Amino acid sequence: xxxxSSVFPERIELTxxxxxxxxxxxxxxxxxxxxxxxxxIAYWTPIxxxxxxxxARARLDRDRQLRAEGRSILLAITVDGRAPLGEVMLRRVPxxxxxxxxVGPAHRGQGLAARAVRVMAGYAFxxxxxxxxxxxxxxxxxxxxAVATKTGFRLLDVPLIEGEExxxxxxxxxxxLLSPRTVSGRLRRASFVGASRSR
Numbered sequence: 001x002x003x004x005s006s007v008f009p010e011r012i013e014l015t016x017x018x019x020x021x022x023x024x025x026x027x028x029x030x031x032x033x034x035x036x037x038x039x040x041i042a043y044w045t046p047i048x049x050x051x052x053x054x055x056a057r058a059r060l061d062r063d064r065q066l067r068a069e070g071r072s073i074l075l076a077i078t079v080d081g082r083a084p085l086g087e088v089m090l091r092r093v094p095x096x097x098x099x100x101x102x103v104g105p106a107h108r109g110q111g112l113a114a115r116a117v118r119v120m121a122g123y124a125f126x127x128x129x130x131x132x133x134x135x136x137x138x139x140x141x142x143x144x145x146a147v148a149t150k151t152g153f154r155l156l157d158v159p160l161i162e163g164e165e166x167x168x169x170x171x172x173x174x175x176x177l178l179s180p181r182t183v184s185g186r187l188r189r190a191s192f193v194g195a196s197r198s199r
Contacts, residue, residue, distance in 0.1 A: 007070035007071075008073050010067075012075060016122065019115050021077060021088060022078060026060070031084055035086060036104070041102050042166070043168075044144070047059075071092060072089060072090060072092065077103065084104075086101065086104050086113070088119075088120050093134065096132040097134070101147075117135075117151045121133045125179040131182045133177045135148050135174070135175040136173070136175075151177070156176045
């Protein structure tokens with residue numbers, strides 16, 4: 001959707017899986033450092049480190065800019081629409097949409113990441129009409145690999161994405177999840193081809 005300036009609505013709230021995914025607000029700025037200023041998040045994600053008040057302000061401003069440009073959205077993960085427990089991201093990519101996430105250290109072990117990924121994938125398939133959602137993650141990141149497998153993603157046979165960030169090299173695997181529409185379409189085509197060959 002290159003060239004599209006309004007892919008995403010100005011306000012978004014998604015519910016499902018016992019979660020409310022909502023827009024970040026000014027009121028959340030004070031809570032963001034407790035969620036994101038952690039060695040695990042600094043190591044496995046591109047979120048800046050250290051993460052203080054200035055980083056929170058910059059992240060909120062950047063989120064609003066990228067949404068206005070139709071490139072990505074960042075939503076707070078909550079259970080009731082109130083206190084943020086983490087974040088889930090959706091970005092438009094040539095393959096369809098990419099999802100990313102980070103859960104605050106104090107809120108892990110509740111399946112929040114997997115639940116948020118399922119809700120966001122549902123939004124990508126249902127509202128954006130994408131055919132595939134991807135996750136890009138490092139094979140050594142066992143927690144993220146577990147989220148990918150738990151939510152039905154499959155490791156794709158594509159080259160690793162290699163680079164360097166925060167002074168360390170990384171190699172990202174790409175995991176994919178096809179929309180139910182795409183899967184059923186493929187099954188229908190396979191069934192049709194199979195029937196014609198059997199005649």
